[in-house]
Amino acid sequence: MQHPLKPNHLAKRIDHQKSAASSLPKSLSEKCSELNLLTQEMKALIGRGLPEEILKSLWVVKYEEGQLVLSVQSQTAANHLRYQSNNLINILKEQSLTFSVLKNIDVIVTYPASIDHLNENQSYSNLHSNQSNLTLSKGGSHNKRGLTETTKRTITHTLEHVIKDERLKASLKRLTKPN
Structure with missing residues (x-):
């Protein structure tokens, strides 16, 4: 009889991964x-x-x-x-x-996580290389016009008074700069 703590050596790799993730440290x-x-x-x-x-x-x-x-x-x-x-x-x-x-x-x-996009048939690289997933509105019109001045002021205010993470600050500063 196999030891209960050892993984099944005949199981598929995906089964090993699911088993490993089934319990938290x-x-x-x-x-x-x-x-x-x-x-x-x-x-x-x-x-x-x-x-x-x-x-x-x-x-x-x-x-x-x-x-x-x-x-x-x-x-x-x-x-x-x-x-x-x-x-x-x-x-x-x-x-x-x-x-x-x-x-x-x-x-x-925090918004509820959606796991609909995590599909075993979809590869990880294809999921993250597809930048069209980031489009927020139909047609992506915000990409053509850029951010409004009100949005830029809001982001700048948030950078100064709310956000503490330096990497996030740097990313948002790049977002507000003209192209």
């Missing part, structure tokens, strides 16, 4: 569990004060050194949480030992 699994517990505790504490639409998509994605990062799935929900962040900090600090050292709340918008 222990450290990542523990981190996911920790963030899930923080999310549940936070929802229990502030559940009555926020709309149900926000609570459905609210997740704690980081909590370290008094810095709490929340994720929601809409810009409206993110704006609402940012507006209420001082109130949320006070409520969480008063009602929970877990959040007693909370100093700041950041909110990010």
Whole structure:
């Protein structure tokens, strides 16, 4: 009888890859569990004060050194949480030992991932070499005219006041420069 921890040597390569990806590493699994517990505790504490639409998509994605990062799935929900962040900090600090050292709340918008494009019949190189997937509107008219001045000002403002990642800043600066 084969040892249960050894992979099936007769299996196809794709089966080996699926098997390897079927379980998370222990450290990542523990981190996911920790963030899930923080999310549940936070929802229990502030559940009555926020709309149900926000609570459905609210997740704690980081909590370290008094810095709490929340994720929601809409810009409206993110704006609402940012507006209420001082109130949320006070409520969480008063009602929970877990959040007693909370100093700041950041909110990010994450959109649900779509895995429709991940098809076993489609090769990885073809998927990423096809730049037409990046077209945002029908006909790609934004590519012909370039960015509007309002969009450029918004991006510049975001670069100065919001974005901290240097590589992202450099990429966005290139986007706002005239061709």
